[in-house]
Amino acid sequence: MKRLVLAACAAVALLAVVAPVAADTDASAFGDVRIPYQRFVLSNGLTLIIHEDHKAPVVAVNVWYHVGSKDEPAGLHGFAHLFEHLMFNGSENYNDEFFRPLEPAGATKMNGTTAYDRTNYFENVPTSALDRTLWLESDRMGHLVGAIDQARLDEQRGVVLNEKRQRENEPYGKVDDFIARETYPVSHPYSWTPIGSEKDLNAASLTDVKNWFKTHYGAANAVLVIAGDVDTAAVRKKVELYFGDIPSGPPLEHQGAWVAKMHGVKRATIQDRVPQARIDEVWNIPGFCDPEANQLSLAAAVLGDGKNSRLYKRLVYQDQSATDVQVDVAPTEIGSQFSVSATVRPGGDPSAVERAIDDEMQRFLRDGPTATELTRVKTAVFASAIRGLERIDGFGGKSAQLAEYQVYCGTPERYTEELQEVRDATPKSLRDTARKWLDDGVFKLEVDPFPDYQAASSGADRSHLPALGKPPALTLPPLQHATLSNGMKIALAERHDAPVVQFSLIADAGYAADADVKAGTAKLTLNMLDEGAGKYDALALAAAEDDIGAEISSGSSLDTSFIDLDALKAKLQPSLALYADVILHPNFPAAELERERKMQLAAIEQEKAQAVGIARRLYTRLLYGEQHPYANPASGSGTPASVASLQVDDLRAFYHRWLRPDNATLLIVGDTSMAEIRPLLEKQFGSWHAPDTPLPHKDLATVALPSAPRLVLINKTGAEQSLIMAAELAPPKSDPDDLAMQLAATTLGGNFVSRLNMNLREDKHWSYGAFAAIGGAKAQRPFFAYAPVQTDKTAESMTQIDQELEDALGKKPVTPAELDFARDSVVLSLPGDNETASGLAASYTTVLTYGLPDSYWNDIVPKSEALDVQAVNAAMHKLLHPQALTWIVVGDLAKIEAPVRKLAPSLGISDISVLDADGVRLR
Incomplete structure (x- = not known):
């Protein structure tokens, strides 16, 4: 299955000298892979899919709207992405940040994403928070327009533009936009990317935004998946209550298949501030649900997934002309892309890398894969499918998989067909499909009648949030x-x-x-x-x-x-x-x-x-x-x-x-x-014995804190943002006040609605995100407050960060409400964090690394409940020492150095140095 191939083969490599085997031997050994579910369609057109998984008291709620950037008309590029942000900002009956009532309820794996073909919102919550979550999700589906005003539009427009700048500020950050423009005709809905156009976003009016929502976010254009520790019949009743009175929305046109096959060779060269050259080669191929896209994903795995793949062996091992190579199928609804991306070794020859890629591609098109290669990638697909059964979340777990296939293919069952296609694939079928897509593609349009949907006459009480149920206790299996x-x-x-x-x-x-x-x-x-x-x-x-x-x-x-x-x-x-x-x-x-x-x-x-x-x-x-x-x-x-x-x-x-x-x-x-x-x-x-030499020792001496703050500037010419980091040393993880310090840091910058993020992102719109965190270490560990910010707001952002840290020690101590929020967001998310074996292993690795009691995680809930604001504010003073901060600012010094130097005395800074990227002092 193409999604599973991509996920599995990122960590898989093979092609040993082994005896040939039947094409489906390994795949058959893994048995049937299936996600049981029940599907319903409400009278208003909402598709509901329910999957029961009772291993942990956690529920995944996943809403997919069949609208993405490909549905944006000219002049509104970026609207789907903008609306993803607006839908986190409050609805008519809960006019506040969406994260605020869910983080203290124990929500984990919570986010929203926008792609070419869909927008989704998802969260894992304790079973006790399901009603609250359904109320919130249904409120923003059916009751959002009245909460959108000009101030909120301006705020989220600024956030989205900062996200766009942050992405484009990264190495290779502008490549995706360039490839989209060059591989699709101007009229094709994949010729622009979901991140959007700055010009269009700045021109967006309040009327444009509200009309966009009314058109695309009706119940009939949505799929709701609920997966986890639930009873199907009970959940269906809850969904009818919360979602049943939401209008279906108007009839919509959905673009049919449009592969937009390219011909010949088209070349372009762009320049960017990157440390290594990179070669990208892209072909347009069939869309998400097409069996041939599945075949081409298997071909991509043979060519580029793992150390034994053809291109990795050729470029990284044999020629050593590249340090990395990836072969991907990016499966999208109306047409996909098959791509090869190779990072040229420093000082290497990009043309030699290109010739090697083309040589291997031609050899594959001539001969196809070997039986051994095909067995390798089939094993990877089914191993990934089995491991995927452990997760329910929206980051690729079972809820996401059911929603994805329902939205794109009209049935959650399509993945079983793809697995069978993997079983049936042969070296000849892969070769023939790869050869076929050197020929022309096709465009088709289908228009279906729109059913006569009717919304229920009444629904849930929208006057208040449902109360949280009793949170589930954390009970990890003992060590x-x-x-x-x-x-x-x-x-x-x-x-x-x-x-x-x-x-x-x-x-x-x-x-x-x-x-x-x-x-x-x-x-x-x-x-x-x-x-x-x-x-x-x-x-x-x-x-x-x-x-x-x-x-x-x-x-x-x-x-x-x-x-x-x-x-x-x-x-x-x-x-x-x-x-x-x-x-x-x-x-x-x-x-x-x-x-x-x-x-x-x-x-x-x-x-x-x-x-x-x-x-x-x-x-x-x-x-x-x-x-x-x-x-x-x-x-x-x-x-x-x-x-x-x-x-x-x-x-x-x-x-x-x-x-x-x-x-x-x-x-x-x-x-x-x-x-x-x-x-x-x-x-x-048993035969592995310790040597006679003494155990090695690390001298983790205590470091004295500086007596005054200092500032380090590093130049990054042309940077579109500045990175600000204010850092100091905090006590080790084993400190008895560790939990209180975690809660203190959480109030400062540990979640979306924490002080730093609400200040720099939501209030000022200067950053896509501002955070604070304590690192992990056996000895003193680093504490950071950090944010990437607009270049022209670098000095002002430093002032705001410093003010937040000073206020936390003085005039704005942690309040009881902040403590409750921080405590709940830290401890109630633990069941979700430990849903999988890998999550549980990470938790117990922390215990073993830092010498914590075996019961550390099971004890953390009652210990956190015993902490009051006095204890957390005392821990804040143990954690923060503004006079000992080391400020690190990375940005275009031609633009930011003068205002930052002018600011320094007001922060108590007299020690200022300029370093290069290696830490060598320049002045």
């Missing part, structure tokens, strides 16, 4: 502990809802372990672990993973290094054997080191091309000092000089010093038991 015969600790949390088991070997190492070696060693060492182990070279190892549907990954954070395995229960034993090879017998091949080194160096250049990347590279040394273990760039990537000097012996030494059984804990989460898993682990890891 079970054991020790293997070699002394390695294991911790297990059983979760039997899906046949998957996750493993994470957590070693006390991380970027901080680079302190007495070359910066970037931890990152490169862990990246090399899956580049060959035991009898496998890098490609054979990736192929072995794909053969059994396993996903092995490795990496580091600040304090830990980890090696993860996501295994299917049916393939648990061979997955563990492969996992043990990676952990115990890494090969560190010199040829792979050179390739990985180039990629890490390229990643450093990418960081230095982005404002946030520059700030993350510099704040660590500014806060902790050059000699502290935490002085490494926050990404752990090191410096160009340090990475260039790393050798295989450096990586082997790091591995042997830090990755040892007495310095690690193996966390297991999923469909297993201690009785089952312990013998399997003994078999694989």
